[in-house]
Amino acid sequence: MANLLVVGDATVDQMYFVDAVPEPGGEITATRSILEPGGAGGTLATALARLGHDVRIATRVGTGPFSELALANVRAAGVSGDLIQVDDDRQTSSVTILVTPDTQRTMVTAIGASRELDARTLTEATFEGLDGLVMSAYSLVGGPQRDYAVKALEMAAAAGATTFVDMGTGAVNALKGRLIGLVRKVDHLLLNEKELFALTGTTSISEAVSGLAEQGIDHLVVKVGEMGSIVITPERSELVDPYEIDGVVDTTGAGDYYTAAFAHATVLGYDLLEAAAFGNVAGAWNTTEIGAQRRDLDAATLRREARALASEGA
Numbered sequence: 001m002a003n004l005l006v007v008g009d010a011t012v013d014q015m016y017f018v019d020a021v022p023e024p025g026g027e028i029t030a031t032r033s034i035l036e037p038g039g040a041g042g043t044l045a046t047a048l049a050r051l052g053h054d055v056r057i058a059t060r061v062g063t064g065p066f067s068e069l070a071l072a073n074v075r076a077a078g079v080s081g082d083l084i085q086v087d088d089d090r091q092t093s094s095v096t097i098l099v100t101p102d103t104q105r106t107m108v109t110a111i112g113a114s115r116e117l118d119a120r121t122l123t124e125a126t127f128e129g130l131d132g133l134v135m136s137a138y139s140l141v142g143g144p145q146r147d148y149a150v151k152a153l154e155m156a157a158a159a160g161a162t163t164f165v166d167m168g169t170g171a172v173n174a175l176k177g178r179l180i181g182l183v184r185k186v187d188h189l190l191l192n193e194k195e196l197f198a199l200t201g202t203t204s205i206s207e208a209v210s211g212l213a214e215q216g217i218d219h220l221v222v223k224v225g226e227m228g229s230i231v232i233t234p235e236r237s238e239l240v241d242p243y244e245i246d247g248v249v250d251t252t253g254a255g256d257y258y259t260a261a262f263a264h265a266t267v268l269g270y271d272l273l274e275a276a277a278f279g280n281v282a283g284a285w286n287t288t289e290i291g292a293q294r295r296d297l298d299a300a301t302l303r304r305e306a307r308a309l310a311s312e313g314a
Contacts, residue, residue, distance in 0.1 A: 001052045002267040003129050005083075005161075007152050008041020008136030009114040010059045010070045011093040013252065013292060018098050021106050036252075036291035037073045038095060039114075040136035040168060043253045043292045047260035047282070048134065049077035050297040053267075058148065060085040060117040066092040073293045085121070087113035103251050103287075109170065115143035119151050126152075127159035132267045134164045134259065137171035140182050150182065157185060162267055166259040167191035172198045184216045188266065190259050192223040205230070209237070221276060223258060223283070229276045240276040243284040243309055253292025258283035261302060277310040278302060 016030040037046075045057040057079050061067040063086060070092050075081065093112035097105050117139070133156035139149035156163055165186045172179060172195045179199060183189055193205065200208040205222065209232055212220065220232040228242035261282030265275035281302055289295040 001054065002131035003054045004048055004132045004134060004263070004267070005056050005058065005126070005130055005152070005156070006041055006045040006048065006079075006134050007058045007139050007149055008044060009039035009093050009138060010037070010042035010045075010057065010061060010074060010084075011039035011095050011112075011114070012036070012066045012070050013038030014094060014096045015250075015252070015291065016096070016098050018100060020100060021098055034290065035069060036293070037070055038252065038292045039070065039093065040138055040166065040256050042070060042074050043256040044134050044136065044166070044260050045079045046073045046077045046293045047257050047297055048264060049074075049079045051260070051264045051299045051302070053264065054080070056080040056083050058083040058117065058152065060087055060113045060145070062087050062090050062092040062113045064092075066094065083121070083126070085113075085116075085118060087116055090116060097252060099250060099252075103248060105252060115141075115145045117143075117145040117148045119144060119148035122148065122151055122155065124155065124159075127155050127161065130156060130159055130161040132162045132164065132263055134263045135166070136256075137165050137167045137175075137179065137183070140179065141171055141174045153182075153186065162187050162263075164188045164190065164259065164263045164266075166255065167195045167199070168255075169195055169198070180212070180215055180217065186217075188219055188221065188262070189217060190221045190223070190262065192255065193225070196220075196222055221262060221272075221279070223255060223279075228280055229258070231272045231276050233272065238273060240273055240280060241309060241312065243277075243281045243305065245284040245288065248287040250290045251287050252290075254283045254286040256292065257286040257295070257297075261297070261306075264299075265306070274306065274310045278306040281305045281309060
């Protein structure tokens with residue numbers, strides 16, 4: 001297995017299942033509410049460790065019960081905590097999520113300690129023997145955390161590690177065109193259709209891809225929901241069929257599971273189309289459990305299902 005570093009937030013997701021999102025000034029009663037470990041960084045690290053990799057996470061949390069919950073699955077999965085920073089003055093980041101019966105999510109994020117991740121702790125030794133860096137683009141939004149993320153991308157590339165960045169709607173909306181310059185040299189950029197259009201200001205996948213290629217970004221994976229995902233390189237652009245699954249209850253963390261499985265397969269040497277199949281399977285599996293990190297991942301089962309999916313589309 002591989003030596004991987006994840007850079008991204010570890011948060012607490014406060015999930016409320018509601019019949020509808022209330023009007024401004026209104027009030028509703030949730031049918032169910034739970035607290036779950038979340039955050040793109042925490043979810044990526046947990047998923048990759050469950051797949052058998054040696055994983056470290058670079059994140060910053062506060063103190064108290066929220067920090068313990070945010071890191072509960074990270075620690076249980078065996079992720080190394082040597083790069084976790086603790087902030088005595090700020091709360092652990094959290095996300096309030098309203099989930100409607102059609103599984104649509106409305107989110108309110110409290111940034112907290114995550115944005116203060118201190119880059120002064122990064123050294124060349126951090127990247128010795130590193131096979132891959134997997135990053136959430138939320139780390140690039142601002143504050144000291146952006147300095148950390150930019151420096152980590154540069155140092156990982158210099159160390160010969162493969163780099164992956166998962167975009168995230170909030171990051172794209174916050175940075176828009178500025179994000180392109182920050183991720184231009186990334187080996188694999190992953191985003192969904194909505195994020196692609198927001199990033200490029202277009203409404204056509206082909207137009208968006210062409211525009212990014214002109215700016216030096218030509219290795220993309222575009223997640224297109226129920227249609228699967230599209231692998232785009234200078235040599236090809238191919239749709240990888242979706243993994244059909246019943247019983248979708250919550251889409252929180254599905255995109256992160258996709259990215260983790262894609263990175264998992266890529267660093268192990270699988271073809272990019274096969275890697276996308278890994279992502280389609282893992283992302284679909286994630287939707288059958290409530291919460292970003294509840295679905296366990298078995299590497300052998302994932303490999304079997306992904307290879308079957310890839311062979312069906314061949």
